[in-house]
Each structure stands twice: as structure tokens, then as C-alpha cells.
Amino acid sequence: MTAQANIIAFDGAAPPVSHTLVPRENFRDDKTKEQVAVWSEVIPTVPQYAQIKVIQRKRKLPSGVTRAVTRVEVPIMEAVNAQNAQGYTAAPKVAYTEAFEVVSYAHERSTIAGRRLARQLALNVAGGVSTTVTPVAIGPAPELFDQLVFTS
Numbered sequence: 001m002t003a004q005a006n007i008i009a010f011d012g013a014a015p016p017v018s019h020t021l022v023p024r025e026n027f028r029d030d031k032t033k034e035q036v037a038v039w040s041e042v043i044p045t046v047p048q049y050a051q052i053k054v055i056q057r058k059r060k061l062p063s064g065v066t067r068a069v070t071r072v073e074v075p076i077m078e079a080v081n082a083q084n085a086q087g088y089t090a091a092p093k094v095a096y097t098e099a100f101e102v103v104s105y106a107h108e109r110s111t112i113a114g115r116r117l118a119r120q121l122a123l124n125v126a127g128g129v130s131t132t133v134t135p136v137a138i139g140p141a142p143e144l145f146d147q148l149v150f151t152s
Contacts, residue, residue, distance in 0.1 A: 002143055004151040007039050007054060021054050026151065034059040035150045037140070050075045050094050056140060058150045064108040066148050070141045071101040104145045116146040 004023040010016040021039035029036050034057045041051040057069040078095035102122075106115055119142070120135040136142050143149045 002140070002149060002151050004037055004039075004140075007140060019052055021052065024053075032057075032059065037151045039140075050077055050092075054140075056144055056151065058144060058148070066106045066108070068104045068106065068144045068148065069101060070144065071099060074098040102141070102145075106145075106148055112146050115148075116142075119145045 004026050006023070007021040008018060009021070010018055019041055022042055024038040024040050026035075026037045028034070037056045039054040040048070041053075043051060052075070053073045055069075055071045055073070057071075058066065060066050075094040075097045077092045080089060080092045083089040104115065104119065116135055116137065120133070123129070124133060137146065140151050144151075
């Protein structure tokens, strides 16, 4: 198992901004029988509930198929632009959360090479990539989807 380490990723802004997500927790959910790992940003001026978050889940379904999920959540803060008659301005709250989730289903007879091929095809289709790209093989998401290795 790989150790749960920081994730560094660029967003889709112009120009792109780098985000560093640090490990927050790693546990087994006894209710859902899933392994769960959570990362989030650490920005000192933003409340924890309003930080970008990555959540991974892995579980074996009764059919023997492994379901692996990587979810990214980006909280969007509401705009605070007024104060009351006493001069008090409320702290901003999360207005809504943008989320993107990637789910894979791996049959117990599948291979790393086959899972990597399917993952790379899906990412290329989603990204509109029509040129040759070297598949990324390391990091929490590729290791979860390709090797079915969950971070510890």
C-alpha cells in the first residue's frame, strides 16, 4: 500500500493555479464496508469546511467486482457585500459545492494493463485529448483505479 501523501494538482483556471491537498483521514466505514481516504487544502484564511477536498472510496461488491471512486469537491463561497445597520458583516458561507467524481468497476479477473487502458481512454475522452499521451501510473488515483491499491 502507498502511504497517504500530499496531492498536488492544477485547476482549470487561466492561468492554472496549483493546489496542495494534505491527508486528513483514512478509515474503514463499517456501515458501507468501504475504505475511505480524505485530503483537503490547508489555507489559513479559509474555514476548513470551505476548502477543496478529495475523497477516495474502495469496496468489493457482492459480485466480486471492486468499485473504486475518486471525488473532488470545490466549495463556492457566497459573496458578502453588505452590512447591517450596526455595521456587522456576516462571515461568508459556502453557497454550493462543485463536484466531479470518477468511478471504476474492476472485475476480479481484470488486469492492471486492462484497467489502465480503460482509465486512460476515459480520461482522454473526457479531456478531448486526440494526441498521444503517456498514461500517468503513479499517485493515489491511478494506483487505486489501475492496481486497486488503496492508500494507507
